[in-house]
Amino acid sequence: MLQKPRGTRDFLPDEMERRRLIEQRMREVSRRWGYREVSTPDFEHLELFTMKSGEGIIQEMYTFEDKGGRPMTLRPEVTASVLRMYVNEGKVFPKPIRWCYFADCFRYERPQKGRYRQFWQFGVELIGADTAGADAEVVMLADDVLRSSGVTFDLRVGHLAPMKHLLSDLALGDQRTVMACLDKRDREALAAALDKRGASHLSDPLAALSECQTVAEVFEIAGDVPERARIEETFALLDSQGIDYRPDFGIARGLDYYTGMVFEGFARNLGAENQIIGGGAYRLAHLFGGDDVASCGFAIGFDRVMVSIGDFALAPETVIGVVCMSEARERGLEVARAFRDAGVRAEVNLMERGMGAQIAHAAKTADFAVILGKREVDAGTVTLRNLHSGEQQEISLGEAVAEVAQHGDR
Numbered sequence: 001m002l003q004k005p006r007g008t009r010d011f012l013p014d015e016m017e018r019r020r021l022i023e024q025r026m027r028e029v030s031r032r033w034g035y036r037e038v039s040t041p042d043f044e045h046l047e048l049f050t051m052k053s054g055e056g057i058i059q060e061m062y063t064f065e066d067k068g069g070r071p072m073t074l075r076p077e078v079t080a081s082v083l084r085m086y087v088n089e090g091k092v093f094p095k096p097i098r099w100c101y102f103a104d105c106f107r108y109e110r111p112q113k114g115r116y117r118q119f120w121q122f123g124v125e126l127i128g129a130d131t132a133g134a135d136a137e138v139v140m141l142a143d144d145v146l147r148s149s150g151v152t153f154d155l156r157v158g159h160l161a162p163m164k165h166l167l168s169d170l171a172l173g174d175q176r177t178v179m180a181c182l183d184k185r186d187r188e189a190l191a192a193a194l195d196k197r198g199a200s201h202l203s204d205p206l207a208a209l210s211e212c213q214t215v216a217e218v219f220e221i222a223g224d225v226p227e228r229a230r231i232e233e234t235f236a237l238l239d240s241q242g243i244d245y246r247p248d249f250g251i252a253r254g255l256d257y258y259t260g261m262v263f264e265g266f267a268r269n270l271g272a273e274n275q276i277i278g279g280g281a282y283r284l285a286h287l288f289g290g291d292d293v294a295s296c297g298f299a300i301g302f303d304r305v306m307v308s309i310g311d312f313a314l315a316p317e318t319v320i321g322v323v324c325m326s327e328a329r330e331r332g333l334e335v336a337r338a339f340r341d342a343g344v345r346a347e348v349n350l351m352e353r354g355m356g357a358q359i360a361h362a363a364k365t366a367d368f369a370v371i372l373g374k375r376e377v378d379a380g381t382v383t384l385r386n387l388h389s390g391e392q393q394e395i396s397l398g399e400a401v402a403e404v405a406q407h408g409d410r
């Protein structure tokens with residue numbers, strides 16, 4: 001038996017319906033904030049992601065050469081694609097631009113619960129607003145979108161400036177290495193990286209950054225940074241709206257393009273792979289031939305949200321099964337159409353079996369059987385049988401449709 005590739009999943013109908021429901025809620029919340037959906041290709045030129053994504057992601061990419069010999073990759077994330085699209089055709093739109101997306105991404109990671117090689121992200125990108133209001137909007141929207149899904153989570157908001165200020169004596173490449181250790185929360189690797197660069201004295205202040213309870217404490221540790229006013233304004237806005245978050249200036253983020261505010265969210269009931277959202281302020285457009293525009297966004301790990309909220313009951317849907325003698329197949333199709341036109345899910349029997357076997361099948365898959373025997377076909381009626389109660393009545397097609405539609409409304 002052939003199996004699906006490692007790190008991928010199949011979704012059966014119940015799970016697909018749950019996923020679509022949650023996805024739809026996320027879209028709806030984003031729409032109300034003014035974020036309209038966009039879509040970009042599943043694969044891109046490799047260099048789009050090698051320019052600024054960071055070593056971690058580059059090593060995990062599904063890269064290939066197309067038949068023309070061009071280096072390509074399946075997208076490991078969507079932000080770079082959206083900014084490429086902005087540079088290609090989005091510059092005509094008034095700023096700020098508010099876009100959202102729901103897309104699958106591919107990373108060759110070691111699969112485990114909540115970590116897949118194909119996974120879906122729901123994300124937003126706010127392009128062209130370089131203000132505390134923009135940073136705060138993206139965090140508030142993230143909070144709203146996550147809440148709509150029913151997941152319980154802890155939000156942490158930080159800013160890269162204090163950390164970069166502490167690391168400013170290190171070369172840029174060394175800063176990246178240290179920040180990658182911070183991002184992975186790998187204390188041993190962090191200590192080794194600092195030691196190697198003669199910067200062990202930074203170990204304590206870096207650890208303290210993530211322990212700060214207030215923004216004021218951050219500047220006591222890192223000293224004054226030029227971004228201070230912006231940081232204070234962003235956090236004050238979040239506080240004014242009662243957003244439930246914790247300051248965390250130890251957030252480094254795994255991708256290299258972030259420049260300012262950064263934030264992450266963690267589901268309360270997941271194990272090691274509990275990060276369900278990551279985002280922040282960044283600059284990418286200038287690398288792709290566009291203007292150096294400030295942007296801010298986030299991506300939610302949709303699959304992790306689904307694991308966290310678990311299976312939930314779907315709203316029951318009324319189903320009818322058309323049971324019909326073989327000579328009346330066309331009438332059966334007409335009857336099914338009348339129900340479908342009224343929004344009812346109608347399934348005709350395709351197995352060419354007797355009426356008794358058809359009714360038995362309908363009893364397993366439907367709520368009502370609409371029976372078309374000789375008498376009903378001659379009289380132009382249908383027999384509507386409630387498959388739960390066994391009650392049945394011979395009525396007109398219109399009456400039957402009305403009865404079933406009313407049942408669905410109950």
Ligand code: HAM
Pocket residue numbers: 076077078079107109114115116117118119120121123124125254255275276277278279280282296297298299300301302303304
């Ligand atoms: P990221 O942190 O790399 O950020 O990914 C966002 C989220 O995708 C993670 O928090 C996690 O929930 C989910 N995720 C990542 N890898 C996997 C995986 N292998 N399996 C399941 N879920 C996974 C970004 O991708 C940025 N583009 C976010 C962003 C948008 N920043 C600004 N705008």
